[in-house]
Amino acid sequence: MRFSRSALAAWCAALALAACGGSGERAENEILIAAIFDLTGPTADVGLDYADAVQGHVEWLNQRGGIRGRPVRLIYQDYAYQVALAEQLYTQFVQEGALIFMGWGTGDTEALRLRIAEDRIPFSSASLSHVLGDAHESPYNFLVATSYSDQFRIVLRWIAEDHRARGGVGNARVAFMHNASPFGLSPWVQGGEDYAAEIGVDVTPYEMPRGATDYTAEFSRITQSGAAYVVFQNTSAPAAVALRNARSLGVDATFVCLNWCANALLWRLAEDAAEGVIGAIPWAPLTDDVPGVQEIRAYLESRGDDYAEKTNAYTQGWWTMALFAEGVRRVIDAGEELTGENIKHALETIEALDTGGAGPPLTFTPSDHRGSKGLRLFRAEGGRWSPMTELLAAPAGSP
The missing domain is CATH 3.40.50.2300 (Response regulator)
Incomplete structure (x- = not known):
């Protein structure tokens, strides 16, 4: 069942530390991705669209057979912009086997930076704090929009x-x-x-x-x-x-x-x-008629949503998830084990990834994780x- 955004926010807020987005036995070859979202906190005004986009891209992937035939499961929770809760949920989701983590705020992303590196968990968040793109200071963080x-x-x-x-x-x-x-x-x-x-x-x-x-x-x-x-x-x-x-x-x-x-x-x-x-x-509004948003618009229309009502936080969330899917795809195509370290290395081989005009081409290297340098x-x-x-x-x- 697809929830309205307000219903989803209320439901997640009521679930303390339980993971939204599915539970139960892991499917064979499933790719587990974790996320925290601000659905009820002080930045929920833009957090709702970003969260919806990350979830939507996962649904869109699975409608097409997943990533190279492997299903993707997203586990997530509303953390209401509370740094302590973000740290607690990060620990819980990594223990559950998450290979990739999608964060949200600057304070919590910076607080988790060293743990992410120790755990070797590729991580991106909606925070565009410049230091998070420093591959030496933040080796497992990736900025998918201009800092x-x-x-x-x-x-x-x-x-x-x-x-x-x-x-x-x-x-x-x-x-x-x-x-x-x-x-x-x-x-x-x-x-x-x-x-x-x-x-x-x-x-x-x-x-x-x-x-x-x-x-x-x-x-x-x-x-x-x-x-x-x-x-x-x-x-x-x-x-x-x-x-x-x-x-x-x-x-x-x-x-x-x-x-x-x-x-x-x-x-x-x-x-x-x-x-x-x-x-x-950095990421185009969905009313900007460029190829990189047309697929997003088609997806939203397929589920009866008006894309004009969405903010460009939706574009950013969609393309953030798309980037990490590309990293997973490259690991699988290389015949390597799907680990956080291998996904990180795969992301660092991405050069001028075409976003269809939705944003600048994305490039990452082992020394630079700021993928976008313009807007x-x-x-x-x-x-x-x-x-x-x-x-x-x-x-x-x-x-």
Whole structure:
């Protein structure tokens, strides 16, 4: 039975530590993959679509005979963005024999990083913290989208160019409004601050308290600072609150969302206040008619879902699962034993994996697990995200 997203969230939340997504005897030759999702926590606004996509890709694979004839089983649990629960579920699922692990948040992914390496479990999460793509620091972690640091640096470079094109005098001034968490600070502390100073952009961080319903105080300070650009590193719901607040206060600034608020949900929550927002989008919205999303759209339509209602978190979740399926496929084709170590090595042979325009081609090496180094900027126009640039590569050099 397919559950609605709200029913699934409620069901998983009620199951303490029980694994959702199937139980019972393991099928012969079954490939076991584990995941934790935020279905009821503070980032569930985008977590639901990401979770649905990972589950959907597994279902899509099994409809086609699995991976080289071997069925895939996904065991998963809502951890509600609680780091301690993430660590507990990781232990449980690895003991059950999971070969691959799909995580979610920055705090829990960074907390698990050393254990993942010790256990030799290939791991990817929705967190795009730059350090997680460092193959020396995080040898079993893989980033399947442009890191937060690279996203922020691309945006800062665009701001510097836009400021000059508008005849701006002196340095561009930017307000960086961020989630009150490691996720929120990641692009700033992992290279953003240094890069801003390097290119002559003045950036001031402003924390967005969890659950805030009004940002008048923050916008008063931002206006007084003279900032002409506001960059959000947050999910859709708080960014929408801030945008509606800013529009009502008459804040005159260009607003930019990094990936977790540049999506269809922002439109639904912010409505007209989203008009004109710039989005840094590593994985294309499902309304972007490129080959890499057409298969996803066909799958969603086959189960009666409206793809236009999905955020690009769905695209990211789908392609994250697709990448790891490709790693498994390469191990099987090489006639090797299906182990975490062999899957890791197989992923490190992937060069310019074609995503059909859904995202940049993906390349991984033994020394670099940041598979994507670029993105396109989109503009929010008339209820959808319209492409604004071609692929923009991240500035050279490590943050």
